[in-house]
Amino acid sequence: MSTPTVNVSKEQAPTSGVGMFAWVRSQLFSSPLNSLLTILSVWLLLATVPAMVDWFVINANVSASTADQCRQSTGACWAMIVEKHRIILFGLYPYDEQWRPLIATGILVCAIVLSGWRKLWNLSLLVLWTLALVAVAILMWGGVFGLTYVENSQWGGLPLTLILSTFGIALAFPLGIVLALGRRSNMPAIKSICVVYIELVRGVPLISLLFMSAVMLPLFLPEGMNIDKLLRAQIAIILFAAAYMAETIRGGLQAIPKGQFEGADSLGLSYWQQMRLIVLPQALKIVIPPLVGLFIALFKDTSLVVIIGIFDLTQAAKVALTDQAWRGFSVEVYIFISAIYFVFCYSMSKYSQLLEKRLSTGHER
Amino acid sequence: MADAIIRMKDVNKWYGKFHVLRDINLEVAQGERIVVCGPSGSGKSTLIRCINRLEEHQKGQIIVDGTEITNDLRDVEAIRREVGMVFQHFNLFPHLTVLENLTIGPIWVLKTPKAEAEARAMKYLERVRISEQALKFPGQLSGGQQQRVAIARSLCMDPKIMLFDEPTSALDPEMVKEVLDVMVGLAEESGMTMICVTHEMGFARKVADRVIFMDQGEIIEQNTPDAFFDNPQNERTKLFLSQILH
Numbered sequence: 001m002s003t004p005t006v007n008v009s010k011e012q013a014p015t016s017g018v019g020m021f022a023w024v025r026s027q028l029f030s031s032p033l034n035s036l037l038t039i040l041s042v043w044l045l046l047a048t049v050p051a052m053v054d055w056f057v058i059n060a061n062v063s064a065s066t067a068d069q070c071r072q073s074t075g076a077c078w079a080m081i082v083e084k085h086r087i088i089l090f091g092l093y094p095y096d097e098q099w100r101p102l103i104a105t106g107i108l109v110c111a112i113v114l115s116g117w118r119k120l121w122n123l124s125l126l127v128l129w130t131l132a133l134v135a136v137a138i139l140m141w142g143g144v145f146g147l148t149y150v151e152n153s154q155w156g157g158l159p160l161t162l163i164l165s166t167f168g169i170a171l172a173f174p175l176g177i178v179l180a181l182g183r184r185s186n187m188p189a190i191k192s193i194c195v196v197y198i199e200l201v202r203g204v205p206l207i208s209l210l211f212m213s214a215v216m217l218p219l220f221l222p223e224g225m226n227i228d229k230l231l232r233a234q235i236a237i238i239l240f241a242a243a244y245m246a247e248t249i250r251g252g253l254q255a256i257p258k259g260q261f262e263g264a265d266s267l268g269l270s271y272w273q274q275m276r277l278i279v280l281p282q283a284l285k286i287v288i289p290p291l292v293g294l295f296i297a298l299f300k301d302t303s304l305v306v307i308i309g310i311f312d313l314t315q316a317a318k319v320a321l322t323d324q325a326w327r328g329f330s331v332e333v334y335i336f337i338s339a340i341y342f343v344f345c346y347s348m349s350k351y352s353q354l355l356e357k358r359l360s361t362g363h364e365r
Numbered sequence: 366m367a368d369a370i371i372r373m374k375d376v377n378k379w380y381g382k383f384h385v386l387r388d389i390n391l392e393v394a395q396g397e398r399i400v401v402c403g404p405s406g407s408g409k410s411t412l413i414r415c416i417n418r419l420e421e422h423q424k425g426q427i428i429v430d431g432t433e434i435t436n437d438l439r440d441v442e443a444i445r446r447e448v449g450m451v452f453q454h455f456n457l458f459p460h461l462t463v464l465e466n467l468t469i470g471p472i473w474v475l476k477t478p479k480a481e482a483e484a485r486a487m488k489y490l491e492r493v494r495i496s497e498q499a500l501k502f503p504g505q506l507s508g509g510q511q512q513r514v515a516i517a518r519s520l521c522m523d524p525k526i527m528l529f530d531e532p533t534s535a536l537d538p539e540m541v542k543e544v545l546d547v548m549v550g551l552a553e554e555s556g557m558t559m560i561c562v563t564h565e566m567g568f569a570r571k572v573a574d575r576v577i578f579m580d581q582g583e584i585i586e587q588n589t590p591d592a593f594f595d596n597p598q599n600e601r602t603k604l605f606l607s608q609i610l611h
Contacts, residue, residue, distance in 0.1 A: 262419055263456030267470035267522060268445040277469060281460050
């Protein structure tokens with residue numbers, strides 16, 4: 001038995017419902033307010049973008065050899081960056097040895113990129129970072145293998161920013177996890193210590209911690225005991241970041257339902273096994289967005305070490321600007337270092353999105 | 366009872382001021398199947414959760430397989446290796462595959478090598494008829510499938526005692542049967558001691574050696590299923606049975 005065929009006339013969709021014209025109509029001019037906003041936006045773009053493109057690219061000067069030549073053109077003076085890039089990137093490091101911080105930067109970036117590879121998320125990560133630390137230390141300090149010794153007050157620029165933020169994040173993260181677990185502990189002594197630490201550190205700005213580490217700590221140390229200034233700044237950064245990470249991670253821990261702990265308990269898993277295998281993987285996955293936000297903020301906060309006279313990327317840029325021969329081009333220099341900061345921060349952000357997607361197992365909302 | 370595997374003597378528990386377990390005296394023989402029923406708030410879940418120390422009792426003694434439950438963590442962990450639990454809301458680990466859920470206990474607690482743990486896991490997955498889902502995540506399974514995985518997960522630890530805390534209460538009706546079939550199969554094939562808190566009275570009739578009725582923290586009546594359902598002695602038992610389908 002077959003169903004009789006029926007002739008159904010084919011209807012075309014209405015012409016104003018499809019195509020470019022319809023899109024413009026519905027997205028840009030769908031109501032009087034939206035139409036007004038569209039016109040204003042277009043006007044704003046026309047007023048600014050051509051001028052910006054003009055300044056950035058068309059009239060920019062890349063090949064001038066003196067400042068006066070550069071001032072003659074109306075566009076950006078990228079030639080200054082070409083001239084000064086070494087001092088901006090490497091600070092006061094001896095000119096002939098600057099290949100060393102360059103390689104050290106490369107090693108750090110490689111270690112960071114490799115750390116994102118999930119196959120390495122076990123003990124080999126520890127090995128990787130120990131090797132990276134040793135390699136960077138040898139390259140930057142020298143004194144062995146025929147390399148001349150360069151003391152760390154001469155380090156500066158991008159390698160220093162990377163060192164401070166990379167080791168800052170790498171060491172603050174485990175400390176933050178321990179603090180978060182400690183704050184949730186049932187043992188009163190541990191809980192109090194963690195609470196006091198977190199609230200004290202969160203209550204002061206990073207600048208004051210850096211200042212205390214540079215100026216106050218030497219006063220309290222016994223006579224003759226000297227801790228390197230860079231090391232003190234690094235420790236201050238680690239302690240500062242750990243407090244914020246602890247609270248973020250604690251938020252993630254609170255989101256894990258009690259049933260997960262009970263399921264793990266019923267299998268006989270110990271406290272640390274539970275945390276490592278069941279609870280922390282889920283908790284950290286939940287807080288990837290705010291945690292990476294903290295990493296990004298920490299990377300930029302390292303610029304505060306200028307207050308204690310350590311030459312990070314921002315300070316090196318300022319030093320480049322003190323050259324009287326090339327005065328007046330501060331915009332170009334700040335755009336240059338902003339671009340460097342942006343590359344690193346945006347990469348971290350993009351990586352976190354990738355990580356979230358890779359780790360999703362279909363139980364998120 | 367001489368060879369009781371679980372012995373509870375004068376067990377009392379309070380949640381703050383609320384007296385949730387009152388003078389519980391219970392002995393469970395090895396291989397016995399017990400169904401605990403009663404109205405909500407009667408303390409049935411609390412009772413079985415005290416057996417593996419998910420809840421702490423304040424008074425009395427609980428002795429599981431010769432070990433008394435105290436504050437000593439080592440005793441508690443030893444007991445938890447012998448007692449498996451299946452929860453109302455499954456409590457599977459969502460970030461691990463089904464296979465990983467099953468092998469995590471044997472590998473980390475029993476120190477079984479990975480290959481052996483996986484072989485055992487596949488065997489139990491086949492037993493609960495869900496082996497084709499081994500590499501899926503719990504979030505991709507239905508409720509009935511998740512509960513069967515949860516049962517397999519507990520079985521992988523080779524426990525002597527299995528506790529079931531309302532295992533089918535969170536399931537759609539059509540999935541209840543598949544889980545009950547697994548539990549009946551478990552009861553009939555293995556010599557496992559089973560204590561099950563449930564409202565499924567058909568299951569109790571089929572499988573239980575003893576039905577225990579609890580109300581307001583006390584054990585009111587306990588008897589064999591036929592005697593319990595057909596000839597309840599206590600007034601409160603009669604009231605409860607009249608309110609449910611049995």
